[in-house]
Amino acid sequence: MGNTEKITIAQAINQALFQAMEKDENLIVMGEDVGKDGGVFRVTDGLYEKYGEKRVIDTPLAESGIIGTAIGLSVGGFRPVCEIQFMDFMYPALNQILAHVARYRNRSRGKYPIRMVIRMPFGGGIHPPEHHSESLETPLLHTAGLKVVAPSNPYDAKGLLLSALETDDPIIFMEPKKIYRAFREDVPKDYYKVEIGKAKVVKEGKDITIITFGATVRTSLDAANSLSKEGYEAEVIDLRTLNPLDIETILKSVEKTGRAVVVHEAPKILGIGAEIAALIQEKALLSILAPVKRITGFDVPFPLPMLEEYYLPNKERIVKGALETLRY
Amino acid sequence: MGNTEKITIAQAINQALFQAMEKDENLIVMGEDVGKDGGVFRVTDGLYEKYGEKRVIDTPLAESGIIGTAIGLSVGGFRPVCEIQFMDFMYPALNQILAHVARYRNRSRGKYPIRMVIRMPFGGGIHPPEHHSESLETPLLHTAGLKVVAPSNPYDAKGLLLSALETDDPIIFMEPKKIYRAFREDVPKDYYKVEIGKAKVVKEGKDITIITFGATVRTSLDAANSLSKEGYEAEVIDLRTLNPLDIETILKSVEKTGRAVVVHEAPKILGIGAEIAALIQEKALLSILAPVKRITGFDVPFPLPMLEEYYLPNKERIVKGALETLRY
Amino acid sequence: MARSKIFEGFVERLEIVDYEGRYDEKEIPKLSEDSLFKLYELMLKMRMFDQKALNLQRQGRISTYGSLKGQEACQSGLALNLKKGDFLAPSFREHGIMMAIGIPLHNIYASWKGDERGNLFSEGINCLPPSIPVGSQLLHATGIGMALKFKNKDEIAVGFGGDGATSEGDFHEALNFASVFGARTLFFIQNNQYAISLPFAKQTNARSIAQKALSYEMKSIQVDGNDVLAVYKASKEAIDYIRKESKPYLIECVTYRMENHTTSDDHTKYRSKEEIEFWLKRDPIERYKKFLTSKGILNEAKEKSLTSEIQKWIEEEVEILENMPKPKPTDIVDYVYSDLPWYLKEEREFLEKEEKNNG
Amino acid sequence: MARSKIFEGFVERLEIVDYEGRYDEKEIPKLSEDSLFKLYELMLKMRMFDQKALNLQRQGRISTYGSLKGQEACQSGLALNLKKGDFLAPSFREHGIMMAIGIPLHNIYASWKGDERGNLFSEGINCLPPSIPVGSQLLHATGIGMALKFKNKDEIAVGFGGDGATSEGDFHEALNFASVFGARTLFFIQNNQYAISLPFAKQTNARSIAQKALSYEMKSIQVDGNDVLAVYKASKEAIDYIRKESKPYLIECVTYRMENHTTSDDHTKYRSKEEIEFWLKRDPIERYKKFLTSKGILNEAKEKSLTSEIQKWIEEEVEILENMPKPKPTDIVDYVYSDLPWYLKEEREFLEKEEKNNG
Numbered sequence A, B: 001m002g003n004t005e006k007i008t009i010a011q012a013i014n015q016a017l018f019q020a021m022e023k024d025e026n027l028i029v030m031g032e033d034v035g036k037d038g039g040v041f042r043v044t045d046g047l048y049e050k051y052g053e054k055r056v057i058d059t060p061l062a063e064s065g066i067i068g069t070a071i072g073l074s075v076g077g078f079r080p081v082c083e084i085q086f087m088d089f090m091y092p093a094l095n096q097i098l099a100h101v102a103r104y105r106n107r108s109r110g111k112y113p114i115r116m117v118i119r120m121p122f123g124g125g126i127h128p129p130e131h132h133s134e135s136l137e138t139p140l141l142h143t144a145g146l147k148v149v150a151p152s153n154p155y156d157a158k159g160l161l162l163s164a165l166e167t168d169d170p171i172i173f174m175e176p177k178k179i180y181r182a183f184r185e186d187v188p189k190d191y192y193k194v195e196i197g198k199a200k201v202v203k204e205g206k207d208i209t210i211i212t213f214g215a216t217v218r219t220s221l222d223a224a225n226s227l228s229k230e231g232y233e234a235e236v237i238d239l240r241t242l243n244p245l246d247i248e249t250i251l252k253s254v255e256k257t258g259r260a261v262v263v264h265e266a267p268k269i270l271g272i273g274a275e276i277a278a279l280i281q282e283k284a285l286l287s288i289l290a291p292v293k294r295i296t297g298f299d300v301p302f303p304l305p306m307l308e309e310y311y312l313p314n315k316e317r318i319v320k321g322a323l324e325t326l327r328y
Numbered sequence C, D: 001m002a003r004s005k006i007f008e009g010f011v012e013r014l015e016i017v018d019y020e021g022r023y024d025e026k027e028i029p030k031l032s033e034d035s036l037f038k039l040y041e042l043m044l045k046m047r048m049f050d051q052k053a054l055n056l057q058r059q060g061r062i063s064t065y066g067s068l069k070g071q072e073a074c075q076s077g078l079a080l081n082l083k084k085g086d087f088l089a090p091s092f093r094e095h096g097i098m099m100a101i102g103i104p105l106h107n108i109y110a111s112w113k114g115d116e117r118g119n120l121f122s123e124g125i126n127c128l129p130p131s132i133p134v135g136s137q138l139l140h141a142t143g144i145g146m147a148l149k150f151k152n153k154d155e156i157a158v159g160f161g162g163d164g165a166t167s168e169g170d171f172h173e174a175l176n177f178a179s180v181f182g183a184r185t186l187f188f189i190q191n192n193q194y195a196i197s198l199p200f201a202k203q204t205n206a207r208s209i210a211q212k213a214l215s216y217e218m219k220s221i222q223v224d225g226n227d228v229l230a231v232y233k234a235s236k237e238a239i240d241y242i243r244k245e246s247k248p249y250l251i252e253c254v255t256y257r258m259e260n261h262t263t264s265d266d267h268t269k270y271r272s273k274e275e276i277e278f279w280l281k282r283d284p285i286e287r288y289k290k291f292l293t294s295k296g297i298l299n300e301a302k303e304k305s306l307t308s309e310i311q312k313w314i315e316e317e318v319e320i321l322e323n324m325p326k327p328k329p330t331d332i333v334d335y336v337y338s339d340l341p342w343y344l345k346e347e348r349e350f351l352e353k354e355e356k357n358n359g
């Protein structure tokens, strides 16, 4: 993997798609505006020109239609990579995702596994109209039969997507749209995989564990820096896979630090923070010195841009929450 | 309220609907088979005969259509009570429920509150085909703007529904279908209300708190009896309202007992047990002597009838879990 | 011109043998006596399978069951036109066509008994497990039809739905996608007049379902679904067209659900005796029997031996059903993913213990 | 008869003034000079409002914006037929009709600036906040039309959607419910040839959207959406019919989105120069200007004074917009429920502190 180049998350995903399409002739890309337009975030740029409209399919505007036909295409031997233009627009497809994509393998006692990746840009920070900012992982995590992945950087984005595209389970691939182009990182030019189900300690520390994923990984690292200045060393865990959670990495860290905060953009009530807090107290109650704190979006609809900054967990809120936990 | 009669949950809900329709001429009932047929569970029996097809509306078979038009009917001055025939079939309506029902008040800065009750029979135990047994509260609880209510007995069923029908927020009314007719209880014949947002201690105890709702309240009471025989007094809390949770009642009990188990039929990952466990450790870490335990459905699709008994949390599992927690 | 017509369309209905056995000779499809007899045999199998299921349900030997009684002509007329490799996406009332393509009866009974193993069809049987969320499977049929087209296959996909299913958004999206992408898909709609208690007239304001194909410039036809020869002929035309043109087609079979919606239903709450009797007279099997008898293809002796043959077959299948070992508790976790995540491992251990405890 | 026609249907198209200004005198709607002028005024207001929004966006004074340029005739021709009390369920490109029914411009700009207060329309304005999930609002329009019918009101509801919206299941369900229940609803579909990058020909295989009403036995018409008089006339016929018959109606306006989808889009990626020029020649405002000028209703002086009046109005509204006090952080919790649950009280306290900290 010597040969690398500095690319963004958007480019990394794009590269993974190119390489996977090259490798697997049954891989098709489908969704709204993914073809000629290259996707509204340009993540599928160039695929249509290279692979044509038989493999890069601009669909009519209907999310249930996209996922429902993708099920049939999967049964018929293809491996569809569907784009839901914004995660918020998965709602019309939820019947197909929750009642079928997640269940065909189980329902048919293994005969019809659904090989499918559903890409969904998620999260706030781009100042759009309503319904373009939510993080809606909760219903997907609660539904058995789906795996859910959410990278935070170019390297993982490419490696996780390539893993997903070889997995025989349906995978929800959440893309942190705010940082699609926020920074570049060295990424191997070759085909490589990052294992699904493994979190990553992105910064080591002994005093408190910050657990997060997606765009808030960077916010959390910033917060960890500030905490350093106050004399506390925070360990930051990038979950990378939300289902199955990497319980080992989480517990190992929390058993070491004795304190944890979970950071995510979704509302608090039954956000992934609830599951993580429940798991930590379940499996490591005697190790924790303070309650697991949840620093999250508020329990309200994601606000329009003028009030968005008050909704999103930012560095200040993370630092404040961590300090409360440290001083508990 | 002297005058009472012994009725079932199904009858109590039916009575509430009759009384509310009498009181509020803008109340309409709508859904699949709710008219002539009286609903597949006969919960709306007799309403069609009394109020006619203008107020008891058999709709075409389309859940998004039911909820979407109900939004318009609400805006147009009605108060629709929609039935989703089985909670599992809310999926096609989720775009309307999550993107609109929950958000119109906020989106319009208060101008368009959605006055609507969505009734959904939920839970296992009736040995049906696939997709007739799930408890799908999680995505609804995670969505700001909805209130979620789930009675476990005839008295609460009538009183909570009558409250819901006077509330200016959209309410999801979850009905434990397994016990629609399982038992009768004294219920006042008159119009009365049970406050939304208040849990009920259905059995007092000092050693451990069992927190649950719906059909598993009775299972939990059974378990509490068995625990009694082993010398442990369990307190059993019937949540009654799932959002907003009655945090006071929960904390008061847990602070007394020091131990808690949560029982629900939905899968464990991000089931309501996760939120309750997270809240307890957040607000009462120093009071708990053992981890909050979750006794729930497994993280799999609800099985067909032949394996259903292994999926559902039963008395034995609750007792076992409680003992583990007591002996922690 | 200020006003001009930009679209004109129409829909036809096909009926060959009327319910009193009258027919127009030249419309009778050119089928061998064997094939004509085979249609009868299929229908009778379906009827007897169905009656057995109702009995088993009443005896508590299977769980809730949805009868297909009255719809045998629809499913038999179609069956004879399918060939190996064609792919079905059934709803919950398609036991007939499922038997016809070779799914063993004990599988179908097992599903209704509440055993997922009933849904595991052997290699070479191209049929999805029945889909419960109404209308949702039509999109799968579109997707399979797209796959067949993209892979230049000769096979077709058939998506099933009832009159009720046509109200769901998925019906619309399935037809739209199919037409846009030229899916090799037949939409086979059995309009049995009811969606549970809702009569067709309240399901839609349209006089037919067939006309709904005009929205997608898709070919369609309405057929008397109690006339097996009409269904056979319309299906043949449709399937020939799909195979040749690689374009979708919609068939509406007008039929009647002669039984309760399922064994949990009581149809006397919403249907009149008169209406039921009207349709009893149009029983697809009686009707075809008259025709076959008049042609000398069927007689009492033949009927009797056929019946007892089928009876025997059904009893054998029920025996297989009832000799199946119990499903394992661990089955509920073992098929969810291609591997077991840690938490399912934990849950599996618990279930293994349960299994041992229960013997 | 073995084969019989059971359904025949057709759809008409209406066009009155062609893009070179030619017209058939007897088709011209009987409107006063004032009204004819008013149509022009409306269109010009919309165009100038839109241009201002694009400028504001470019200067960072509002956020992402979706232009209605090219669709002014659709929204003006409809507007003149609405009366007080009629109820709109708009999508995100209906600023024109929203202005026309009296929603102040600063409200509309405020929404696009990212301020929910823009969606708070004053008492007496019957208009839902624009709906972002494509097609979903059509069901609300159906429901409102049902309410109006059930309450025996004279008003109507109008549901808006684009060509893209017609692919969503909700479009189908909205039309079906409307027809079954006789909703007093006009479905007003602006077919501007694109859903972001997807051309109409790939959105559906049908040659028109109007024909999709045949599935519901609903009346419909296709109209040249760049011909304001044709839109006016078709809308009048439709609305008269809805008011009188209490039945729904669908209008398809064939038009063109002359700008990017939104300010985040780059339409040169998927549209040719030739195509854009073809449609530029069909600019609805230019076309109507020719007509009015030929009638002597418009001249350069009038145009000039009208333009500067509108300009002034817009500037005033922008000033109101920019003088609005900042929304309060606590606004994000205060409108979610009719009361504050305990957890929102906790969150509100946090936000109150934030507000103080930020000054």
Ligand SMILES: Cc1ncc(C[n+]2csc(CCOP(=O)(O)OP(=O)(O)O)c2C)c(N)n1
Pocket (backbone or CB within 6 Å): B032, B061, B063, B085, B089, B092, C093, C132, C133, C134, C161, C162, C163, C164, C165, C166, C192, C194, C195, C196, C257, C261
């Ligand atoms: C999405 C969904 N909603 C509701 C149901 C409950 N349900 C099962 S069958 C049925 C009626 C189906 O009618 P139709 O499509 O005409 O098929 P038929 O039963 O007549 O064969 C209903 C409402 C369901 N299974 N799925």
Ligand SMILES: Cc1ncc(C[n+]2csc(CCOP(=O)(O)OP(=O)(O)O)c2C)c(N)n1
Pocket (backbone or CB within 6 Å): A032, A061, A063, A085, A089, A092, D093, D132, D133, D134, D161, D162, D163, D164, D165, D166, D192, D194, D195, D196, D257, D261
């Ligand atoms: C359910 C849903 N899916 C996707 C989107 C993203 N999106 C916004 S507008 C649009 C295209 C809409 O096309 P059309 O209905 O023709 O309206 P137009 O933009 O042309 O006015 C898309 C795909 C959305 N807002 N809602």
Ligand SMILES: [Mg+2]
Pocket (backbone or CB within 6 Å): C162, C163, C164, C190, C191, C192, C193, C194, C195, C196
């Ligand atoms: Mg039916």
Ligand SMILES: [Mg+2]
Pocket (backbone or CB within 6 Å): D162, D163, D164, D190, D191, D192, D193, D194, D195, D196
């Ligand atoms: Mg458009």
